[in-house]
Amino acid sequence: MTSGVIQQWKDFEKRLQDWMYKWVSLYQPFVQTVLQEENVTTKCTNDVHLLLEDLKELKTWAFEMLDSTGKPPGGLLEGTVTAFGSFDQCINIKKEKDDSQLLRGQYCSVHLRPPLPPRNRYASVVKPLDVFKNISSKDNLLSPSGLLTSYLMTKLMKNSGNKLNIPLYIFHRYMRLTPPMVLLIGLVYLTPLFGSGPVWHEIIDQKVTGCRKYWWINLLYLQNYIRAEPKCVEHTWYIGNDMTFHLVSLIVLIPLLKAELEFENAVYFNPLNHLASYCIGMTVGYLIYMRQAKPLNKTKIIIGWVVSLTFLCGVLGGLYDHLAGYSELSRLKTVFYAALHRPIWTVGVAWVMFVCCTGNGGVINAFLSWKGFIPLSRMTYMTYLTHLWILWLYIGNLRERVYSGHLITICTYLGSMVMSFTFSFVCVLFVEAPFMNLEKMIISSYLGKCSNEGKEIKKTTKSFNNFQESRQKS
Numbered sequence: 001m002t003s004g005v006i007q008q009w010k011d012f013e014k015r016l017q018d019w020m021y022k023w024v025s026l027y028q029p030f031v032q033t034v035l036q037e038e039n040v041t042t043k044c045t046n047d048v049h050l051l052l053e054d055l056k057e058l059k060t061w062a063f064e065m066l067d068s069t070g071k072p073p074g075g076l077l078e079g080t081v082t083a084f085g086s087f088d089q090c091i092n093i094k095k096e097k098d099d100s101q102l103l104r105g106q107y108c109s110v111h112l113r114p115p116l117p118p119r120n121r122y123a124s125v126v127k128p129l130d131v132f133k134n135i136s137s138k139d140n141l142l143s144p145s146g147l148l149t150s151y152l153m154t155k156l157m158k159n160s161g162n163k164l165n166i167p168l169y170i171f172h173r174y175m176r177l178t179p180p181m182v183l184l185i186g187l188v189y190l191t192p193l194f195g196s197g198p199v200w201h202e203i204i205d206q207k208v209t210g211c212r213k214y215w216w217i218n219l220l221y222l223q224n225y226i227r228a229e230p231k232c233v234e235h236t237w238y239i240g241n242d243m244t245f246h247l248v249s250l251i252v253l254i255p256l257l258k259a260e261l262e263f264e265n266a267v268y269f270n271p272l273n274h275l276a277s278y279c280i281g282m283t284v285g286y287l288i289y290m291r292q293a294k295p296l297n298k299t300k301i302i303i304g305w306v307v308s309l310t311f312l313c314g315v316l317g318g319l320y321d322h323l324a325g326y327s328e329l330s331r332l333k334t335v336f337y338a339a340l341h342r343p344i345w346t347v348g349v350a351w352v353m354f355v356c357c358t359g360n361g362g363v364i365n366a367f368l369s370w371k372g373f374i375p376l377s378r379m380t381y382m383t384y385l386t387h388l389w390i391l392w393l394y395i396g397n398l399r400e401r402v403y404s405g406h407l408i409t410i411c412t413y414l415g416s417m418v419m420s421f422t423f424s425f426v427c428v429l430f431v432e433a434p435f436m437n438l439e440k441m442i443i444s445s446y447l448g449k450c451s452n453e454g455k456e457i458k459k460t461t462k463s464f465n466n467f468q469e470s471r472q473k474s
Contacts, residue, residue: 013058016058017056017057017058020055020056020058021056024052024055024056025056028052031048031052035048047103050095050103051065054095061093061094061095062095064089064093064105065090065093065105067086067089068085068086068087068089068090068093068105069085069090070083070084070085071083071085073401080401082401084198084199084398084399084400084401085107085198086399087107087196087197087198087399088399089105090105090106090107091104091105091106091107091196092105093105107198109198109199109202143277143278143280143281143284143346143349143350143353144281144353145242145245145246145278145281146245146249146277146278146279146280146281146282146283146284146285147281147282147284147285147288147350147353148281148285149245149246149249149281149282149285150249150281150282150283150284150285150286150289151285151286151288151289152285153169153249154285154286154289155289164250166250168443168446169250170247171439171443172439172443173243173246174243175435175436175439176436176439177221177239177242177243177381178219179431179432179435180381180382180385180427180431180432181218181219181236181239181385182219183385183427183431183432184233184236184385184386184389185211185215185218185219185232185233187386187389188207188208188211188232188233188389189208189211189212191204191207191208191389191392191393192204192208194393195393195396195397196396196397197396197397197398197399198398198399199395199396199398200396200397203392203395203396204392204396206230207230207232207233207392209230210228210229210230210231210232210233210234211232211233213228213230213232214226214228214231214232215232217232218232218233218236218240221239221240221243221244222240223236223237223240224237224240224241224244225240233385233388233389235384235388236385238384239385241275241278242278245275245278248275249278249282252279252282276342276343276346277342277343277345277346280343280346280347280350281346281350281353283350284350284353284354287354288353288354288357288358291358294358295358295359295360296355296358296360301355301360304351304355305351307348307351308347308348308349308351308352309348310348311344311345311347311348312345312348312349314344315341315344315345315348318337319337352364356368356369376421378428379421379424379425379428381432382424382427382428382432383420383421383424386420386423386424386427387416387417387420387424390416390419390420390423391416394416
């Protein structure tokens with residue numbers, strides 16, 4: 001019985017070898033013509049011929065090379081056009097040549113772009129304006145940042161007699177943002193050591209090159225003004241915006257607090273893409289400080305929530321028919337949306353912050369004030385910086401295609417979130433927190449040397465440290 005099975009496999013191997021010999025011999029002249037037309041090097045040509053000859057004899061290494069090569073996948077008619085092959089099998093192939101040289105497998109990818117007709121969707125007006133990218137995610141961060149800057153800086157100046165040490169203020173913000181940024185750039189430098197895969201170089205190489213050439217742009221927070229390619233950790237454009245707006249806020253808040261003017265009349269909106277969101281946050285922060293915890297009547301609360309939800313839902317769903325390709329968007333509507341969708345979204349979010357900070361948020365405030373969020377809030381900045389690095393490693397190390405169904409997407413999201421916060425916890429513990437404490441010691445020492453009155457030292461130092469702690473919690 002066993003000998004019969006073995007004989008069947010030997011017969012199959014003989015038929016396979018005959019078939020392989022036939023087809024390789026048929027296509028070998030064509031391969032030779034291509035190699036000559038493309039001016040392939042002599043060494044590479046000889047290696048290809050060695051592969052073809054050993055395929056005729058079903059040599060193991062040659063068959064492994066064929067087996068590891070990507071082939072047309074199933075589901076072509078459904079848009080499945082990617083085939084990675086077997087990366088690890090390819091790079092582990094070894095062949096001793098006659099001249100005692102070692103031939104090893106090398107992985108490469110080929111991109112084929114067939115000619116396709118243009119898409120006939122109503123996007124000719126929208127596309128140049130780039131309206132629909134990143135509608136609100138970063139504005140959700142800039143608005144609270146502006147609120148905290150306005151509220152805490154107002155409180156700091158009130159407690160210190162309308163005096164503000166501007167160099168110290170700038171130094172504090174720079175020290176708050178920069179150590180985690182240095183850590184992220186260092187991680188990008190070391191990324192080539194952390195993996196490999198079919199798309200590893202496509203995902204990683206450009207990002208590493210950007211940071212090796214232009215790391216200094218990020219440390220000066222000029223990434224939104226110096227258009228360097230390739231960019232170094234391009235998602236930190238938001239941090240550059242935040243740093244810029246933090247400095248611009250000095251122009252607004254210092255005259256405001258010294259002259260006791262109305263905040264709305266003191267704000268001049270710079271035509272930067274996200275400055276409106278930051279300024280709205282500053283406005284709300286000032287109003288919260290002036291109002292403190294005064295209750296609102298039910299009518300105002302109901303009207304505020306209705307307007308807020310209308311604004312938020314309008315920005316999210318107002319263009320559904322157009323984005324789905326069901327209707328055309330006029331130029332007037334496009335310009336209107338492009339100009340106002342960010343401020344309108346920010347106003348909707350600002351209402352939530354306002355009612356919660358003034359004690360009128362009810363159930364929403366109780367949920368958002370849950371103490372379980374406090375440890376996570378301490379890690380949000382580091383998580384924001386490093387989460388894309390985690391995703392780069394994940395995507396770069398993929399060996400096979402990933403089906404993008406709802407369940408797979410949810411599992412990937414939750415896994416990435418847990419890994420990002422876990423890694424951020426380690427980074428905060430060993431990098432961010434020590435530098436924040438060091439900065440606090442430097443500022444306290446500096447304030448102590450610059451003042452001769454003990455009470456003023458204590459008052460100013462306490463106010464500034466409270467300012468630091470509040471910013472850290474944000």
